[in-house]
Amino acid sequence: MILVYGLGRSGLGVLRFLRRRGLSARFYDDRPQEREVAEAMALGFAPDWALEGSYREVVAAPGVPLGHPHLEALRKRGAWVLGEAELAFRLSPTPIVGITGTAGKTSTTLFTAHLLRGQGLKALEGGNVDPPLVEVVDAAEVAVAELSSFQLERVHAFRPRVAVLLNLGVDHLDRHGSLEAYHTAKLNLLKNLTPEDALVYNEADPKVREAARSSPARLYPFSPGDDPRTSNLQAALQATRAYLDLLGRPLDEKALEASLRTLPEAPHRFQVFARKGKVVFIDDSIATRTAAVAAALRAAPAPIAWILGGEDKGADLEALRPLLPRVRVALAIGRDGPKMAASLGEGVEVVVIGEREGRKAMERAVAEALRRLEEGSVLLAPLAASFDQFQDYKDRARAFREAVFALGGEPWTPSTS
Incomplete structure (x- = not known):
């Protein structure tokens, strides 16, 4: 028997892959979402919320650390932990x-x-x-x-x-x-x-x-x-x-x-997608490393309302200090946003967005940005992983875009610049 540990896009994809092969499995998720559980069950798979089954293999979603106590316990009971790449290669x-x-x-x-x-x-x-x-x-x-x-x-x-x-x-x-x-x-x-x-x-x-x-x-x-x-x-x-x-x-x-002549563009990488008056909105949700965020802070029109935070990956904020004069306000979201923003120093106004639910946090961050800007840009360049509040960086980007349009943003095209 196979256990799929973690749903989301990866886990649900694994379940569909297994179903095509007629293989039996159960599933588990630390933070089950009603819609995802319903989809997994509609595919014909049952949950094992108590993790009591005997499993030969555990296909763990990428967001689940290998050292997770549940994975450690499953290993001790004889399970082999692998991921979707290994599963695809083998089958x-x-x-x-x-x-x-x-x-x-x-x-x-x-x-x-x-x-x-x-x-x-x-x-x-x-x-x-x-x-x-x-x-x-x-x-x-x-x-x-x-x-x-x-x-x-x-x-x-x-x-x-x-x-x-x-x-x-x-x-x-x-x-x-x-x-x-x-x-x-x-x-x-x-x-x-x-x-x-x-x-x-x-x-x-x-x-x-x-x-x-x-x-x-x-x-x-x-x-x-x-x-x-x-x-x-x-x-x-x-x-x-x-x-x-x-x-x-x-x-x-x-x-x-x-x-x-027709190369594709990667999504959510420094994309100007909306504007409101003289303020533009930039989606750089994929920017989780210092070098990428530095490039975004250089390129975004100043003054910048910078949305940052999530799960800190050990980023070096010191390297960003020369760019902070371009930042009007840092809007700290997620688990580690307040800690990260606090290390920026006294030269930048910091607003801590305390909402724990990701979409509510993003909507408040955008609202706070618009209160402080008459021109410039609202930049999502989080410098952190997304898994504390979102499924992945794409889900975080969708939440940002939804908030912008809900608060009056209009689609941006080069002709409106």
Whole structure:
């Protein structure tokens, strides 16, 4: 018997994947949502709220830490804990292009799938980017998977045909406990590669380069540029070439040129989406690292009402101090927002949004921002994970957009700027 631990988009995707195969399972969630429970039961699965069943495997959602007491107890009773990437690899024959790194995963994943489709392959993206990998792997000719450290820390035999390692920086120290543990999780992407597989890697990152040179896989280095989008595109181009090489197919240069003219954009990455009078609203919900937030604070029109907070990942706020003169007010949401905002110093007004429910907190944050701004921008660049109040960063972005339009924001287009 299989236990699916954690619903949300990943857990529900796993249940649909299991149902297609006629496999029995039960489910559990620490914070069950009525709608998700109803959907799981409609699929034909029953809950195990007491966790009393005997399970061979536990498919744990990425948001559930491996050290969770319930997972520890299940392990002691003989269960093997894995994630959706491992499950997809084990139960589907579809080859996988696996992509990870501290920054650039989403864009590289979208670019790679787009370029492979342009070469005539039915490539579908999933994983950390919507939809879950298990939702696309059966329908794809090749699945392109964005893989977070949370997903990679629970793989065992997982082996992508093409692995893409973009960079190894600092992130998720709150979850992994140390930089070494975080990097170890990322490098799980490479641990099962063989000489029949390919590894695309950033030759300018010393840690990435060292890991690549010890891999038996065929190596495809790329050189990053100053523009992250260009760097991600270089990685995607190499991933496309590598997969075509594995198939023994040449690259169609004319098709590539056409694909490059229609590259997709990653959602919720510094998107100006609404305005109210002279105030614009910017959704950068994916900005959870210091470098990304710094870029957002530089680019957003001042004065800025900055919405930050959630689950602190160990971010370095000191590096943001030179940009704080652009900030009119910091609106602190979520579990760690007040602590994070307090460390900004006395030069920035801080408003602590105390509502515990995510959508109520976001609506109040937007309202407080509008009280203080006659021009400038309201920027959601949280510098923190979303799981304390939202399902994921996309759910947080939806809450922000809903609040903006509920309070009188109007859709923004370049012609209205």
